[in-house]
Amino acid sequence: MIATARAPLLLALAAVVWIVPGSRALAAQEAVRVAGTVTDETTGQPVEGALVRLADLAGSVREALSGSAGGFAFDGVAPGEYVLGVRRIGYEGLSTPLEIGPGAQATLNLRLTPRAIPLEPLNVDVEGRAPRLAETGFYDRLEEGWGTYFEPEWIRTRSAGFIRLSHFVSNLQRRAPLSRCSQVRVYYDERFIGHAAGWGTSKPVSINAAGLHRSAVGPAPRILDALSVTDLGAAELYTPPAPIPLFALNDTTAACGAIILWSDWMARTAEIPQIEVKLCEPAGRPGEVALEGFVEDEITEVRLPAAHVFGSYPTSDGAVRRDLAVRTDSLGRYRLCDVPAGAAVELEAAYGPETGRRDVVEAASGEEVRLTVQVTVPGVISGLVVNEGTGRPFRNVPVVLVGTDFRAVTNTAGRFSVEGLPPGAYRLRAICEGFESIAQDVELVPGASVRVMLALRPAGPLPPRRCVG
Incomplete structure (x- = not known):
């Protein structure tokens, strides 16, 4: 099966945010009620069972679960700055800063974008879909239609006559929109393994029925050329301006697209029957x-x-x-x-x-x-916070992951570490009064350990001494 590109669904948030001037002492006295509803962006229907989290800058977290009508509420919320997050299986996660002013009753309308997964109500998996391949998000993206997709059955029935994987990749490219770049980055099980030729490979003269490679750009990279076509289980091809999966997103792929290959072992699993789950009913016996x-x-x-x-x-x-x-x-x-x-x-x-x-x-x-x-393999972001002018490290400086409730504090050597992070895109910022912080964007894949350096520059001629660096 090949699914062609179409516009992706976008995550939307409609929230009422109050920024009200006034003294902090007055704001602290006027606790408010924060309530709202969680709805499906595509259907407008309420979303039940969504976990709504309200975290303040000190790290305190309050949680609520949306009801059958999608409603939730937090009582006695002090005015100030918060991070609001929503998670629900089958939807994209939501995380956004929220500032609440004194005297206002906060009413939020949180709209979640469906994230297609092989799950129906009370079902485990769609029959015939490999669980390992589903866990990579392959079927999610296929149903969203971001790029061109080749499912395991399609690969199995059309790989005859090919020996090297690099030759078969050329055949796949003939069935997808052409990249305007001379080279396209290739990923295998989320790891970058080299380049395939872009516009040159996709021309009919570059391939024949025997699978011979005739690219004008040059031979395929050694790693890609060493793999057999029998190592391939599924594939995804992306051409700009289609969204690129996070693990493959960078400046190059954003401009030229990407080829994502999945190994045969990821797709070689038996069919899983649909399973209906119903909770038991108590007999009500005494004791x-x-x-x-x-x-x-x-x-x-x-x-x-x-x-x-x-x-x-x-x-x-x-x-x-x-x-x-x-x-x-x-x-x-x-x-x-x-x-x-x-x-x-x-x-x-x-x-x-x-x-x-x-x-x-x-x-x-x-x-x-x-x-x-622990289903998701966590990652780690660590690094160093330094004075941009002197290069000296800062100690006791908070480091926050913007829009989340993850944070850390640098040690005496200026180093920090944030562990247990879900895969995804993060923006890091070190905070110290009197200094401007340069944000650092990080893409974290499952199980990865990423190191960064954050620089602080004085915001004025005489910064306070609360930060030592």
């Missing part, structure tokens, strides 16, 4: 309770549908243990029914091959137990 809660990705805090939850507790005589196993529904919620009240229950969650930490909780009615599984 028994329902133990319930939700399962989240430990790094992104996105709730995980169809995750496994395992429970175990001793019977009344203590001779044996009773084991239970359930799955979460489409909102990432689970329920263990008819558990003896007060029993010490061992709980553990799993999602795919990943297993979370085992917790022991006391079974009680009305309490929710949060379980986590």
